[in-house]
Amino acid sequence: MAQYTRISGSVGLITLKNPPVNALSAVVRQGIVDSVERALGEPEVKCLVICGQSGKFCGGADIREFGKKMTGPPLIPVFHAIEAAAKPVVAAIEGIALGGGLELALGCHYRIAHSKAKLGLPEVTLGLLPAAAGSQRLPRLIGVPAALDLITTGRHVTAAEALQLGIVDQVTDHNTVDAAVKFALSVAGQSLDARRISTFPCPRLSNLDAVFEAAMQKVRQAARGAIAPIACVQAVRAAATLPYAQGLEREKELMATLFTSGQARALQYSFFAQRAVGRWSMPSGARWDTSKPKPIRKAAVIGLGTMGRGITVGLAQAGLSVVAVETQEKQLMEAKQAVSGMLERGAKKRGVSPPLGNISYSSNIKTVGDVDLVIEAVFEDMALKKEVFQQLSAVCRPGTFLCTNTSGLDIDDLASQTPNPELVVGMHFFAPAHVMKLLEVVYGPRSSPQAVATAMQLGKVIGKVSVAVGNCQGFVGNRMLSPYLSQANFLLEEGATPEFVDQVLEEFGFAMGAFRMSDLSGLDVGWRVRKAAGLVVPGQPARMRQGCRYSPLGDLLCEQGRFGQKTGSGWYQYDKPGSRVAKPDPWLHSFLEEYRTRHGLVARRIDHQEVLERCLYSLINEGFRILEEGIAAGPEDIDVIYVLGYSWPRHRGGPMFYADMVGLTRVLERLEFYHQAHPDVPSLQPCNLLRKLVASGSPPIHRWREVIKKVHSQL
Numbered sequence: 034m035a036q037y038t039r040i041s042g043s044v045g046l047i048t049l050k051n052p053p054v055n056a057l058s059a060v061v062r063q064g065i066v067d068s069v070e071r072a073l074g075e076p077e078v079k080c081l082v083i084c085g086q087s088g089k090f091c092g093g094a095d096i097r098e099f100g101k102k103m104t105g106p107p108l109i110p111v112f113h114a115i116e117a118a119a120k121p122v123v124a125a126i127e128g129i130a131l132g133g134g135l136e137l138a139l140g141c142h143y144r145i146a147h148s149k150a151k152l153g154l155p156e157v158t159l160g161l162l163p164a165a166a167g168s169q170r171l172p173r174l175i176g177v178p179a180a181l182d183l184i185t186t187g188r189h190v191t192a193a194e195a196l197q198l199g200i201v202d203q204v205t206d207h208n209t210v211d212a213a214v215k216f217a218l219s220v221a222g223q224s225l226d227a228r229r230i231s232t233f234p235c236p237r238l239s240n241l242d243a244v245f246e247a248a249m250q251k252v253r254q255a256a257r258g259a260i261a262p263i264a265c266v267q268a269v270r271a272a273a274t275l276p277y278a279q280g281l282e283r284e285k286e287l288m289a290t291l292f293t294s295g296q297a298r299a300l301q302y303s304f305f306a307q308r309a310v311g312r313w314s315m316p317s318g319a320r321w322d323t324s325k326p327k328p329i330r331k332a333a334v335i336g337l338g339t340m341g342r343g344i345t346v347g348l349a350q351a352g353l354s355v356v357a358v359e360t361q362e363k364q365l366m367e368a369k370q371a372v373s374g375m376l377e378r379g380a381k382k383r384g385v386s387p388p389l390g391n392i393s394y395s396s397n398i399k400t401v402g403d404v405d406l407v408i409e410a411v412f413e414d415m416a417l418k419k420e421v422f423q424q425l426s427a428v429c430r431p432g433t434f435l436c437t438n439t440s441g442l443d444i445d446d447l448a449s450q451t452p453n454p455e456l457v458v459g460m461h462f463f464a465p466a467h468v469m470k471l472l473e474v475v476y477g478p479r480s481s482p483q484a485v486a487t488a489m490q491l492g493k494v495i496g497k498v499s500v501a502v503g504n505c506q507g508f509v510g511n512r513m514l515s516p517y518l519s520q521a522n523f524l525l526e527e528g529a530t531p532e533f534v535d536q537v538l539e540e541f542g543f544a545m546g547a548f549r550m551s552d553l554s555g556l557d558v559g560w561r562v563r564k565a566a567g568l569v570v571p572g573q574p575a576r577m578r579q580g581c582r583y584s585p586l587g588d589l590l591c592e593q594g595r596f597g598q599k600t601g602s603g604w605y606q607y608d609k610p611g612s613r614v615a616k617p618d619p620w621l622h623s624f625l626e627e628y629r630t631r632h633g634l635v636a637r638r639i640d641h642q643e644v645l646e647r648c649l650y651s652l653i654n655e656g657f658r659i660l661e662e663g664i665a666a667g668p669e670d671i672d673v674i675y676v677l678g679y680s681w682p683r684h685r686g687g688p689m690f691y692a693d694m695v696g697l698t699r700v701l702e703r704l705e706f707y708h709q710a711h712p713d714v715p716s717l718q719p720c721n722l723l724r725k726l727v728a729s730g731s732p733p734i735h736r737w738r739e740v741i742k743k744v745h746s747q748l
């Protein structure tokens with residue numbers, strides 16, 4: 034609702050009340066209309082202030098109303114009524130003014146913000162554009178280049194930047210409503226002619242075409258197929274070239290296309306999925322709301338390689354006290370220098386001082402005796418990790434949580450090295466660990482709910498989106514990647530090139546195709562895992578392992594020392610080791626031809642559809658197996674992992690959402706087709722849960738949990 038009160042007799046105060054973020058639901062919109070009408074009708078009222086309750090101005094349109102039947106007054110006429118008011122209306126912005134929230138403020142005559150407030154038009158991140166006249170008012174207020182930046186990126190700006198850009202008129206460190214009331218009284222009675230943004234001409238640009246061409250090129254490059262950023266540029270162009278009313282029409286047309294698009298659905302699903310993963314549950318019945326985390330004040334990181342350094346930076350930046358341990362003095366000194374550099378660069382960017390004092394460095398593992406939680410981040414080698422866990426068990430005080438940063442090793446096996454396996458959880462960070470948003474929190478069969486809750490909470494404290502998953506080979510992310518990469522390799526055997534496979538996957542929206550990604554992360558990483566799994570043993574049949582098809586192509590490249598970017602060659606060639614520019618490699622093409630000849634394989638023409646379906650559907654099929662086994666609690670967990678950790682295009686929601694969009698029947702049929710053609714590839718065999726979902730009439734993704742529950746109860 035919107036509550037109307039009077040302050041100091043002559044100020045009408047409208048307070049938006051719709052927890053948690055005062056979104057502009059139908060009731061709130063109606064409340065604003067009624068309150069404005071009332072205030073304008075009261076002769077004693079000289080001016081109005083609009084604010085939000087609980088220190089939050091407004092989080093924008095109510096996203097939960099999208100896709101439902103529209104009720105209540107539409108936003109544009111509401112904002113026009115405010116702008117047209119004959120009494121000054123001041124927005125008192127505390128906390129947030131986002132999307133429709135900022136558009137509401139732009140409809141007001143003045144804007145006062147608290148110094149800690151964040152403002153922005155993030156609609157593009159939901160597959161939309163600021164279609165409550167934001168795309169038309171903002172460029173008129175702050176000019177085209179700045180408006181293009183804000184609207185196409187959706188970034189939030191601080192109150193200080195908003196003041197500099199001219200979005201707000203005043204910033205206060207004190208009570209914002211008091212400041213707004215005082216301000217409103219000071220301007221009451223003055224002419225409002227120069228305060229109605231819709232009447233402003235858009236600031237002229239001499240190089241208008243060049244500015245929009247550059248903006249379009251920039252968003253096309255960054256968008257990877259997303260349509261909303263392009264529509265945002267078109268809407269701002271309308272503001273720059275058309276009268277306000279016509280610009281508004283164009284905004285409406287563009288929004289109509291976006292509003293019902295699959296991309297908007299996917300992005301809005303992704304928004305809620307990222308919040309839903311915080312409400313985790315385990316097959317044992319333990320849940321986020323019944324498991325209390327222990328507060329972590331002091332943590333230790335063991336092993337200061339690339340991952341350990343990133344984790345140390347993340348913890349220190351979040352204000353925790355960190356003991357950083359590396360047993361070799363030389364490496365310790367190098368790590369200290371690197372970590373300090375990362376902290377200094379990060380602090381410079383954020384305009385704060387680097388939290389160097391939060392970290393103490395040591396070459397002695399015994400110095401971790403008084404920490405609340407340890408994150409072991411030594412080399413990915415089970416024997417080494419076991420040794421470290423045994424040492425930790427001896428030196429840590431009772432009750433210390435022991436976490437391992439691993440991308441796939443058995444958490445339970447590691448836990449068995451300690452007298453308290455209930456305190457052990459996996460924390461799978463993604464490189465670079467201080468930047469990447471995703472954290473897989475892996476529980477073993479003996480991990481206590483409190484250990485999981487503590488790791489999830491710590492993830493939140495250091496700014497990660499944490500997803501709780503069960504213990505299995507590769508956990509969720511890497512387990513699903515395995516069939517995807519296998520298919521990519523099989524396609525090479527059958528006649529495709531790395532360039533073609535990558536082109537198809539990048540056109541789908543991945544930042545990098547399977548082969549460019551492997552070159553970046555290093556081919557030796559997978560080689561080591563395959564060796565440990567007993568797959569790379571001399572004397573084995575070349576293309577079969579345990580009765581299943583196997584491609585040794587990656588192993589053969591590694592045997593040649595081709596580890597990817599770091600060695601200057603892998604699936605592609607590079608100018609020099611470490612270079613990032615991948616070029617097609619004639620050597621690789623002849624190598625593939627020789628390989629096919631040696632194994633009697635005849636190259637055939639492979640089309641886009643086959644590449645996409647075999648790579649993506651095998652990955653999705655593994656996702657269904659993971660749900661069936663209870664390794665992930667719901668499809669949202671998998672989708673968040675893929676969007677945040679594996680560069681799955683956000684506007685496609687994630688693999689499980691994509692399967693829902695394609696249609697489960699279609700996914701099942703195509704998997705059956707490919708499995709018939711490749712019976713020796715078990716990952717193409719449709720899994721039981723997928724069949725059950727199709728047999729249940731292919732319910733939409735938000736109802737899959739009901740079917741999953743039934744499948745689990747039958748086990």
Ligand SMILES: CCCCCCC/C=C/C(=O)SCCNC(=O)CCNC(=O)[C@H](O)C(C)(C)COP(=O)(O)OP(=O)(O)OC[C@H]1O[C@@H](n2cnc3c(N)ncnc32)[C@H](O)[C@@H]1OP(=O)(O)O
Pocket residue numbers: 053054056092093094095096097098099103108129131132133134155156159161162163164165305308309
């Ligand atoms: C019908 C046609 C209308 C056309 C209008 C077109 C023009 C306007 C479009 C818009 O305004 S679209 C919305 C733009 N706003 C946003 O994108 C903001 C989204 N929210 C956020 O970024 C964050 O939630 C926040 C506001 C910065 C707060 O972050 P915080 O970390 O503090 O909390 P969260 O866990 O993220 O959120 C808490 C809770 O609130 C729900 N929520 C947040 N924003 C909205 C919203 N705009 N509508 C509905 N619900 C919202 C969020 O989902 C969380 O709830 P749970 O999911 O955990 O239950």
